[in-house]
Amino acid sequence: MSGIIQVKNVSKSYWRDSIETSVLHDISLDIKEGEFTALMGPSGSGKTTLLNLISGIDKPSKGEIIINGADISKLSESALAKWRSTNIGFVFQFYNLIPVLTAFENVELPILLTKLSKAERKQHVETALNIVGLNDRMDHYPKQLSGGQEQRVAIARAIVTDPVILVADEPTGDLDKHSADEILLLMERLNKEFNKTIVMVTHDPHAASKAHVIRHLEKGDLIQETV
C-alpha cells in the first residue's frame, strides 16, 4: 500500500543571480499513515527544505509530492494555502506564537476564518489546550509561559484543525531536557492516541529514538533508513 506521504524523485534548487544551488537531489520516500518519522542530518543537509516541500510551504523543482493521493506540487498557491490549512499542523523550534495574543487566541488563530461559530471555536480551542495539558493557562500571554509551555500552546495550535499530518522542525531544539521530554511524550501520544502521521526534524538522537523510522539526509541525499 502506498503511503500517505509520497515523495517521488524530488529535487530542489534555489536560484540567485543565475547561480543554481542544488539543495535536494532526486529524493524519494514513502511515509505510511500513522507513522512517526524522524528526519536527521547535519546543518544545511536540506531537512527544513524537505519538510517545507512535504507540507506545501514550498514547491519542488522536479518530481512529485503526493499527499493522501493528491499531487500537491501541481496546486496553485491559493489552493495550496487552503489545502495546508486543513491538512497540516506545524510546530517550529521557536514556537512562533503571537506575543500580543493569549494562549487561547493563539490556538484559535487557525480556525478564526472557518465556518465554525464562536461557541464551536471555543470548544475546539479548549479541547486542543486540554490535550496539551494547559487549560489552566488559556488567558496567559506567551511571555508569561515557560518555553515548554509555549511549545505546548504551539502544538495545541497545530492540532486545533485536526490535521492528518503534523510536521515539526526541531520542536525540542530550544528546550531543557525535562521540557523536551514532555514535548516528545506529547508527540508520541498524538501519534498513538490520535493517529497523527508525524514528520519531525531533530538533531537529538534521543528525540529521534521516539520515532518508528529514522531517515538521514546528507548534503541533499537520503543516505540511510534506520527502522
Ligand SMILES: Nc1ncnc2c1ncn2[C@@H]1O[C@H](COP(=O)(O)OP(=O)(O)OP(=O)(O)O)[C@@H](O)[C@H]1O
Ligand atoms: N531560500 C533559500 N535560498 C537559497 N538557499 C537556500 C534557501 N533555503 C535554504 N537554502 C540552502 O539550502 C541548504 C539546506 O538548507 P536547510 O534549511 O534545508 O538545511 P537544514 O538541514 O534544515 O539545516 P539546519 O539543521 O541548520 O536547520 C542550505 O545550504 C541553505 O543555505
Ligand SMILES: [Mg+2]
Ligand atoms: Mg533546518
